[in-house]
Amino acid sequence: MHQVIPVAVLMLVLFAFALGPDRAPMAHAAPGLFWVAVLFASVLAVQRSFALEAPDGARDGLRLSGLDPGGVFLGKTAAVALQLVVLEVVLTAGVVVLYGSHVRSYGSIVVAALAGTAGLAAAGTLYGALAAGLRVRETLLPFLFLPVAAPVLLAGTRAWQAALGLGAGNVGSAGDPWVPLLLVFAAVYLSLGVVIFGPLQEAS
């Protein structure tokens, strides 16, 4: 956390510098910048989650424990998700303070953030396991993970635009596809991870 949060907050501040002193464009860009910051921070959190086990053979220790790989996957996903949730609380405060955003529906941003976070953590953990055994894991993980996470970036941004009263979306409207898309993404990667995390661990 002490590594991920400062980087993400720094990104928000730098975006604010890049967009200039006028708050209107910053407020308009806030949802996208929030999710970009979360996305890059999730890469760091996943890398850290696997780096902890790399140097001293802790991954072998985990395999030798006989723990169910699906359970290990869910545990690692939950740990990454928890870090991201704390990060998102900090970033939301940063968006409100730095960018002057006004939240219309806290319920909508919370649901979108939780669904998006679950999907990012699950997909990140899965691709983290895939890259963990390789020498080029630090550079490979963003290449594998960021394109796959693009739907979360898109849907999360659209859901937040609606919740902040930006764009054409209505807050919590029944036809809003973005939160369901985030939920489907999370469900797919959580299910996939439980099934294939074990074989990935064996292969790495």
Next chain:
Amino acid sequence: MALAVLLRTAVCVTGRFPALAGVDLAVAQGEVVVLEGPNGAGKTSVLRVCAGLLALSGGEGTVLGCDLRRDAPALRRRVGMLGHGSALYDDLTVVENVRFGARAAGADLTHLEAALDRLELGGRVRRTSVGRLSAGQRRRVALAVLLTRRPELWLLDEPHAGLDAGARTTLGEIVAEVVADGATVVLASHEPEASWPLADRVVSLAGGRVVGVRDVRRAAHNPPRHAGASDGLRAVPGGAHVA
């Protein structure tokens, strides 16, 4: 006597070269076997295969009654391995690491306090982050995890590395104690003077093959003879002679 480990013509290829090129090895339950040989001989690979961490590319193997090709995940909980790394988490304290290692493997914590005391990890050390410990102390913590878990098969890779004289003596006592309780120990070592006193047999490896075997409990501290000698080779079901 029942066999804890049986490898028949075990081949294991990692990368371009075979780490094991046809190893035959039988270890009886309750036996202490030392693997020795030069760097790259295949000692660590034998231990990792026995732990179910490295898949066989050829041949066959059974450890604690589990087929290595089919039952490796089920086997692992019954095996304890001290590898080159200590398999510890730097951010956790000594006692947290031991507790986690034991609970994750489904063991109770009955032996935890005794294990920490035995390895001189009590007092302030037990609440110290493992990342702050020396290499020798980390080795002690890893041994404390195994001592708390009490696995059926102990696989120790260079267990004396980094340990001071007192800890080496304690390690010898632990090996004798767990073997008396029915466990089996296979250890790889470059230090014959440290490991031979613990051993029933010494198996020499070179180039991924067994090249010699010596019953050191019967004839202490003689260098191992080379392949082709019949004494010390064991007949196993199926007709193969294995070390």
